[in-house]
Amino acid sequence: MDDLVAARLQMAISLGWHIVFACIGMTMPVLMAFSEWKWLRTGKQVYIDVAKAWSKGVAIFFAVGAVSGTVLSFELGLLFPGFMKHAGAIIGMPFSWEGTAFFVEAIALGIFLYGWDRLNKWAHWLSGVVVGISGVMSGIFVVSANAWMNSPAGFTWQNGKAINIDPVAAMFNDAWFSQALHMTLAAFVATSFAVAGVHAFLLLKNRTNAFHRTAVRIALSFGAVAAFLQPISGDISAKDIAERQPAKLAALEALYHTSQPADLIIGGIPNNETQEVDYAIHIPAMLSFLAHGDFDAKVTGLDKFPEAERPPVLVTHFAFQIMVACGFLLAFAGLLYFIFSARWQAVLEKKWWLTFIACLTPLGFIAVEAGWTVTEVGRQPWIIYGVMKTEDAVSPIPGLQFSFYMITGIYLLLTLILIWLMRRQIATVPTYYPSARNINE
Amino acid sequence: MLQLIIIILGVAFILYTLLGGADFGAGIVETFAGRKGEKTISKAIAPVWEANHVWLILAIVILFTAFPLVYSTISIALHIPLMIVLIGIVLRGSSFTFRHYDVAHGITHKYYTAFFQISSFMTPVFLGITLGAMILGDISVENTGSFYGLYVQPWFNIFCLVMGLFTASLFGYIAAVFLISEATYPVEQERYIRLSKMFLLLTFVMGLLVFTTAELKNHHLFDAFFNSRLSIAAFSAVILLIPFILYLFRHPHTLYLRAAIGLQVTLVMLGWFAIQFPILVYERHGHHLTFYNTQAPAATLYQLLIALFAGLLLIIPSFYFLFKVFKINNGQNSSLRQTRH
Known part of the structure; x- marks a missing residue:
């Protein structure tokens, strides 16, 4: 294996693995704090049971997230x-x-997870709120660093060196807002729907279980709102990269030829030989509208970039299609949830609805992984867009594939253990929490 | 400005040695502490270990922001030991958490424990090896040479190995002393006191070996040591603290013990900084990387300092609160002390 490919794959595995735990770390504290707040307000046992049961899972995921973040x-x-030089x-x-936000998060989480009996109830709840806020903040900061790679700012590049460095301008680069918004919402969509899906699956076995019903309701409420807002944030991102990174937009749309107006290309298989997308659906002029808000606008295609500066079209296009498909399905589920909870609450108890929600479990995370693939592969061959190529940044040490194999093996093993461990955790829930016991037992 | 950043980096490093070290050390000590020890150790480190290890992340962030060339140089030359450190960190954190939260005991429990104990030992050894390589001066900034010469030789030698063992032993010592106050019954407490003495002796011997093997590798630590009044003072104080700590082993007092070991470790680190300063990485051909020749532009240092100050303003009170909730208000030790007399 080529060292550059090995390094990129290792980074992809490490990031792709860490992002799952990062999403959980951003979202779950908010959900737990919400459930505990409901308990403080209503005194109903089921809310505190849900919060406590979640906190055990979060403790495990957070630990893995912390160590995999250190690795990064x-x-x-x-x-x-x-x-990095x-x-x-x-x-x-x-x-x-x-680092600061994560530090506060780790401290507050320690207090939250182990302080149930040691703190005043409201003080404990407050520690949960602090975890939630600092978790979201740390996500936003780290995404801002990634946004800088897409939209370099705050320095002048001269003779292979950065001069006139302005860290504030670098942090608040043009891409930071759209990326941070999109990622934060994505974390909430992915985690909330995954949690709702797992509880819906368990609810299918016994549909009167108050514990799982409460858990599904809380998770879906957050997930639905976030999923509903996500297409709007996606639109902001699309318009942004149309301006800043036209090569990425062209690659994710598989737009080989600069067009005015440009069709929206859905699905299909991009063919680099013929410069066409086979078997795709075309919606006339739609891409012009989505990218520039005008049905007659010109959209830059890949033909405007030299061969060496084009991102891999196939991967970027596929990943983008997967992300959008998952996102829209989840937004649709969110919309249904709003309608049903406002009008036809009985539907929410139906078997088909719970089955539907259970089937959505992995979709949010698939969308997150696909989305990161779009943003990272779509930036290639650059590591700092327009400034430094990835091949010029890679470590000179030979044999990088061995550390790639090792990291992949370890992460695979840990993933299997985590799945197995979560199943064991879930099996114990009825023993610890009265509200999770089935009534007919 | 640079001085303040160096101080914060040093403090983060000392705190990581002390707190992260205690966590790693707990895994080493556990090997000798028996079945009951496992319970005490899990209970002692579970609420705090993640926060303790963030000091490393903080130190790394300061390093790559303020001294990017140091970070990229060691990333290249010490790729192999650093990769092993990372794998150790992942395996240790995961296996500890899995063991702590997994529901049943049995064969999986044994695997978790084995991974936890082995990685608790291996990680500090390779951290020490990495540090040793930064001190020894066999790292090359020019990327010409054989694979062995560039990426293995700088750290694969007797001095670095001894540095690694010294680090592991120091961490074990810190942990054993911290655990004296975490023990739940007198026999267990006796055991940690015995282990503390054992690790103290081991650390002392390893410390001497560090200096001896440095001479073998033609790195004159003794000379450097005797040329720095600060390091002579620091190391003398470390030795002078030993009788006091031995006295405390006979009359354990949580706060005094922890303060004494905290002071001792801080002094060891200060003594070492005094020898090193301002060099961060010794280079094969004398192109040493120092705080001065690798520092980032002033605008970066200024912004970093703001972030660090704001951060510490948040972190220090919450860290204090964390330790107050789980470490200071433990209330079980006073009764233990009475049963010993």
């Missing part, structure tokens, strides 16, 4: 030292803020 902070240098001084600021 080293891997930036281990795999791409050429990047120059970028460290420019984007160190969002990383140091992220």
Whole structure:
């Protein structure tokens, strides 16, 4: 295996793995704090049971998230030292803020997880709120560092060196807002729907179980709102990259030829030989509208970029289609949830609805992985867009594939253990929490 | 400005050695502490270990923001030991959490424990090896040479190995002393006191070996040591603290013990900083990387400092609160002390 490919794959595996735990770490504290707040307000046992049961799962995921995050902070240098040598001084600021936010999160989470009996009830709840806020903040900061790679700002590049460094301008680059918004919503969509899906699945076995019903309701409420807002944030992102990274937009749309107006290409298989997309659905002029808000606008195609500066079209296009499909399905589920809870609450108890929600479990996370694939592969061959190529940043050490195999093996093993462990955890829920016991038992 | 950042980096490093070290050490000590020890250790580190390890992340972020060239240089030359450290961190954190939360005991429990104990030992050894390589001066900034010469030789030698064992032993010592106050019954407490003495002796011997093997590798630590008044003072104080700590082993007092070991570790680190300063990485051909020749531009340092100050303003009170809830208000030790007399 080529060292560059190995380094990129190792980074992809490490990021793709960590992002799952990061999403859980951003979302679950908010859901737990919400459930505990309901308990404080209503005194109903089921709310505190849900919050406590969730907190055990979160403790496990958070620990894995913390160590896999540590891995990333080293891997930036281990795999791409050429990047960090120059970028460290420019984007160190969002990383140091992220470190701070994560530090507060880890401390507050320790208090929240182990302090149920040691703290005043409201003080305990407050620690949960602090975990939620700092978790979301740390996500936003780290995404801002990634946004800088897409939209480099706050320095002048001269003779292979960065001068006139302005860390504030680098942090608040043009892409930070759209990316941070999209990622935060994505974390809430993915985690909430996954949690709702698992509880819906368990509810299918016994549909009167108050514990799982409450859990589904809380998770779906958050997930539905976030999923409903996500297409709007996606639109902001699309218009943004149409301006800033036309090559990425062209790749994810598989738009080979600059067109005016440009069709929206849905599905299909991009063919680099013929420069056409086989078997695709075309919606006339729609891409012009989505990218520039005007049905007559010109959209830059891949033909405007030299061969060496085009991102891989196939992967980017596929990943984008998967992300959008999952996103729209979840937004649709969210819409249904609003309608049913406002009008036909009885539907929410139906078997088909619970089956539907259970089937949605992995979709949010699939969308997150696909979305990161779009943003990272779509930036290639650049590591800092328009400034530094990935091949110039990779570590000179030969044999990088071995650390890739090792990391992949370890993460695969840990994934299997985690799934198995979660199943064991879930099996114990009825023993610990009275509200989770089935009434007919 | 640079001085403040160096101080914060140093403090983060000392706190990581002390708190993260205690966590790693707990896994080492557990090997000798028997079945009951496992319970005490799990209970002692579960609420705090993640927060303790964030000091490492903080130190790394400061390093790559303020001294990016140091970070990229060690990332290349010490790729192999650092990769092993990372794998150790992942396996240790995961296996500890899995063991702590998994419902049943049995064969999986044994695997978790084995992974936890082995990685608790391996990780500090390779952390020490990494540090040793930064001190020894066999790292090359020019990327010409054989694979062995560039990426293995700088850390694969007797001095670095001894540094690794010294680190593991120091961590074990810190953990054993911390655990004296976490023990739930007198026999267990006796055991941690015995282990503390054992690790103290081991650390002392390893410390001497660090200096001896440095001479073998032609790195004159003794000279450097005797040329720095600060490090002579620091190391003398470390030795002078030993009788006091031995006295405390006979009359355990949570706060004094922890303060004494905290002071001792801080002094060891200060003594070492005094020898090193301002060099971060010794280079093969004398192109040493220092705080001064690798520092980021002033605008970066200024923003980093703001972030660090704001961060510490949030972190220190919450860290204090965390330890107050789980470590200071434990209330079980006073009764233990009475049963010993």
